[in-house]
Amino acid sequence: MSTTTLAGREIHVDAEGFLTEYDEWDETLAQQLADQIGIAMTPEHWDVVRFLRADYAETGQTATTRRVNAVGGFPVKQQFALFPKKPGKKMSYIAGLPKPAGCV
Amino acid sequence: MRRLLILGAGTAGTIAANKLRRLLDADDWQITIVDQRGTHYYQPAFLFIPFGRYRPDKARRKAASLIPDGVTRVQAQIDRVDAEARTVALEDGRVLPYDYLVIATGASPHPEETPGMEDDWHGAVHSFYTFDDAVALRAALADFAGGRLVVHISEMPIKCPVAPLEFTLLADDHFTRRGIRDRVDITFVTPLSGAFTKPVASAAFGGMLAERGIAVEPDFMIESVDTEARRIVSFDEREVPYDLLVTVPVNRGAAFVGRSGLGDELDFVPVDHHTLRHAAHPEIFAVGDAAAVPTSKAGAVAHFELDVFPENFVRIVAGEEPVASFDGHATCFIESGAGKAMLIDFNYDTEPLPGMFPVPAVGPLPLLKESRFNHWGKLAFEPVYWSMLLPGRPLPLPAQMSMRGKRVPA
Numbered sequence: 001m002s003t004t005t006l007a008g009r010e011i012h013v014d015a016e017g018f019l020t021e022y023d024e025w026d027e028t029l030a031q032q033l034a035d036q037i038g039i040a041m042t043p044e045h046w047d048v049v050r051f052l053r054a055d056y057a058e059t060g061q062t063a064t065t066r067r068v069n070a071v072g073g074f075p076v077k078q079q080f081a082l083f084p085k086k087p088g089k090k091m092s093y094i095a096g097l098p099k100p101a102g103c104v
Numbered sequence: 105m106r107r108l109l110i111l112g113a114g115t116a117g118t119i120a121a122n123k124l125r126r127l128l129d130a131d132d133w134q135i136t137i138v139d140q141r142g143t144h145y146y147q148p149a150f151l152f153i154p155f156g157r158y159r160p161d162k163a164r165r166k167a168a169s170l171i172p173d174g175v176t177r178v179q180a181q182i183d184r185v186d187a188e189a190r191t192v193a194l195e196d197g198r199v200l201p202y203d204y205l206v207i208a209t210g211a212s213p214h215p216e217e218t219p220g221m222e223d224d225w226h227g228a229v230h231s232f233y234t235f236d237d238a239v240a241l242r243a244a245l246a247d248f249a250g251g252r253l254v255v256h257i258s259e260m261p262i263k264c265p266v267a268p269l270e271f272t273l274l275a276d277d278h279f280t281r282r283g284i285r286d287r288v289d290i291t292f293v294t295p296l297s298g299a300f301t302k303p304v305a306s307a308a309f310g311g312m313l314a315e316r317g318i319a320v321e322p323d324f325m326i327e328s329v330d331t332e333a334r335r336i337v338s339f340d341e342r343e344v345p346y347d348l349l350v351t352v353p354v355n356r357g358a359a360f361v362g363r364s365g366l367g368d369e370l371d372f373v374p375v376d377h378h379t380l381r382h383a384a385h386p387e388i389f390a391v392g393d394a395a396a397v398p399t400s401k402a403g404a405v406a407h408f409e410l411d412v413f414p415e416n417f418v419r420i421v422a423g424e425e426p427v428a429s430f431d432g433h434a435t436c437f438i439e440s441g442a443g444k445a446m447l448i449d450f451n452y453d454t455e456p457l458p459g460m461f462p463v464p465a466v467g468p469l470p471l472l473k474e475s476r477f478n479h480w481g482k483l484a485f486e487p488v489y490w491s492m493l494l495p496g497r498p499l500p501l502p503a504q505m506s507m508r509g510k511r512v513p514a
Contacts (some may be wrong), residue, residue, distance in 0.1 A: 046474040060372075065258065065325065070369040076325065080339040086297070086323055 001085050018098055022056065025096030033094045044093075045082055048074050051097040062100040063090045105134050106421070109192060109202035110180055112168045112358075113139035115147075116392025116406035121175045123414040128421075136176045136200060139167045140209070145235055146489060147403065148482075151267055151439065153238035154245050155278050163235065170494050174343075182209070185364040188509035204387050204421065207366070207373050209358035210337070211263045211393040211401050213237075217354040218258055220329035228334060229349045232271060233263065244348060245278065250287030251347030255482045256336060256427035257294045258326050262355045263393055263401045264468070267449070268292070269299060269309055270439045271350060276316045277441025277460035293321040293336065293344055302455035303447055304513060308472050312440060355401070357394050358480065359409070372396035378428035380413055381420075389413070399432035399452060407493055408433040411503035414496075433505045435461075445478035447471055451505040457512060462501060465511030471510065 003010050004017070007029045019025055030049060034041045041049075043058045051072040057062045067090050070074050076087075083090035088100050108124060110117050121137045128135065144167040145356050152158035161475040170179045181195040185205065192200045213233045215221040221229060230241040255272045262268075272292050279285040292299065292313060299309035299320060313320055327339045335345040358370035366388070368374055373390035377397050382388040390396075391413060392406040399405055409430050432452030439445045447469050448456035460467035468477050492499055 064369075067369050076165070076339050079248060080325070090299075 014098070017100070018093055019096035020098070022096070025053070026064075030094050030096065033096070037090055037093060039083060039090060041094075042082075044078075048072065048079070048082060048091055049095045052091055052097060056095075056097050062097040064088065064100045070077065106132060106423055107194060107201060108135045108204045109200055110135070110137040110207070110208060111192065112208035112392075113137050113141070113171065113177070113396065114208065114210050114211060114392065116394070116410065117206070117209070117408065118144065118167070118170050118197075119410045119496050120206055120208060120239075120391055120414070120493045122172050122494065123410060125172050125174050126419050126496070127414050132273075134176070135174065136178060136202075137171055138182055138194070138200070139171075139177055139179050140181055142167055142179050144170055144494075147264070147430055147487065148486070148489075150232050150235065150238040151236075151270055152276070153235075154232050154241040155274055156242060156246065159241075160235070160239050163463075164371045167491070170437065170490075172495070182358070182360045183363075184360050185366060185388075187258065187364065187366065187388060190387065204385075204417070205389070207358075207390040207394050208392045209361070209394050211261075211355045211357055211372070213353040214356050215353040216249075218326055218329060219357075221351065221353060222328070224331035227331070228347065229329060229331065229351065231351055231353060232267075233352060241350065241436065245275075246504060248288075248348055250284055250489070251287045252291065252345055254291050254293055254336065254344055254346035254349050256292075256326070256344075256351040257497055258352060258354045259295055259329075261372075261401055262352050264436075265301070265400055266436050266438045268352055269313075272318060273316070273438075273440045276318060277352075280441075283289075289319070290317075291319045291321055291344060293324045295323065295325050297322050302450070304314060304458070305456040305472060305496065307473070308446075308458075321322060321445075357396075368396050370396075377432065378430050380409060380424040381426065386420075389417070397417065397432065399429075400434040400436065402434055402436060403489075403493075404435045405433070407499070408435075408503050410496070419514075429504070433503065435501070437478055437480065437485070440474050443479050444474040444476055445482050446474055447478045447481065449505060449510075454505060454507065454510075457510040459510035461509055472508045473483045477500050 005014050014020055020043045068074050079087040109291050110120055144165050146163045149163035154162050177313050183193040183195045185192050190202050206214045226240045230244050231237040232241050238416040257268050279288045298306035325339045335343045337343050361367035362371040374396045375390045391409050393401040412430045420426050435449045437445050450456045458472040461469045461471050
């Protein structure tokens with residue numbers, strides 16, 4: 001566990017830079033996280049990120065690609081279009097949530 | 105008389121029935137187990153059957169022979185659970201009431217979830233996660249004289265997540281022994297970012313694949329199988345061609361779990377990670393692959409869960425609080441070919457690490473390293489499974505993972 005400074009304040013992150021404190025996140029910070037990984041946020045991106053935040057608040061776990069489709073209503077194809085190559089990781093990174101459990 | 109109902113007579117359900125029958129007073133408790141199959145499979149054999157290294161009929165036994173006296177076995181398909189009424193409806197119309205319910209109906213492959221996958225099933229598209237699939241693949245591999253073999257995982261989580269890797273390593277060994285390895289291209293295609301989920305093991309396994317000239321296609325989320333052109337296509341439009349596809353289809357929990365409103369989007373049952381108790385229905389528990397807990401879906405995990413759960417259950421029914429103690433412990437042998445195997449030991453918080461097991465420095469089983477001892481360990485496990493693990497007799501392994509003997513790489 002370490003800290004880093006983003007959007008002018010100190011935040012807690014894990015070894016890969018994923019936020020570890022749900023409440024340290026806001027949309028200004030999300031914008032900066034998106035910039036870091038080269039994602040230009042559009043209203044569609046924000047819809048996905050807001051779904052992830054709300055779902056996490058309810059379940060205590062980061063939604064998987066399947067759940068973002070089944071429960072959030074964002075088709076997997078769209079998730080790949082919005083967050084290329086690794087949608088699961090990129091969505092959760094921007095949403096300030098842990099990586100979805102890879103389920104060993 | 106209180107009623108405990110166990111759904112599913114696979115590894116987890118059978119161990120639960122045996123242990124709980126011994127722990128619960130026969131005068132106070134009626135225990136019933138619903139067996140949907142009638143046959144108990146030694147599932148580790150499914151990995152060896154395709155290579156002709158295991159006689160298929162040895163992998164099956166009558167499930168009834170493994171259920172103890174004092175437990176009523178009902179063979180039927182499950183329609184749904186009514187968690188409010190505390191009843192389970194069977195497809196034949198019978199209704200079984202319960203006071204406590206243990207869901208142990210496992211995980212199963214669903215090729216129909218991926219467009220095209222079923223179109224050439226047991227043609228050029230195969231799997232080894234059911235008895236019939238393993239037997240069909242044995243014939244296909246025997247006929248395979250060269251070309252592109254693609255070993256593929258559709259989506260996590262899957263049952264026995266190291267098995268696709270083992271299959272790949274054993275395929276390399278199989279073709280080498282047949283003298284045709286130079287005529288076979290092997291590609292390992294995975295939705296994960298590497299050969300395994302956890303970094304230290306992923307690097308070790310990745311190195312083993314590279315040494316054997318096996319290509320890895322990571323971050324591949326399958327959209328469809330094009331059986332005409334013989335290629336798999338990802339959501340981000342990558343294509344991997346095959347002559348023989350050995351896939352692990354999407355794994356789902358039992359459909360009745362979803363119909364009963366007790367499951368997640370894959371019909372696995374969300375339960376407390378340490379007590380395996382359902383949050384909304386405290387009289388319902390899930391064990392084995394059926395449980396949505398972030399550790400491997402594997403027989404070893406079912407075993408370690410059931411080192412902890414039965415005693416907890418006794419506390420709960422006595423009106424005491426459960427002791428939160430399942431730690432996600434998993435131990436897996438990984439066959440790597442040429443008579444050797446690796447061993448990994450891990451839990452929710454600690455990834456697989458190198459070291460010695462079970463006795464620090466002495467072993468005899470090295471962790472995360474190929475060894476003949478591990479291969480013998482895997483072979484020696486089979487009689488232990490039937491005679492000790494299923495009947496719920498104690499094994500000389502601690503329920504909780506230990507850091508003793510493990511080395512944390514700098």
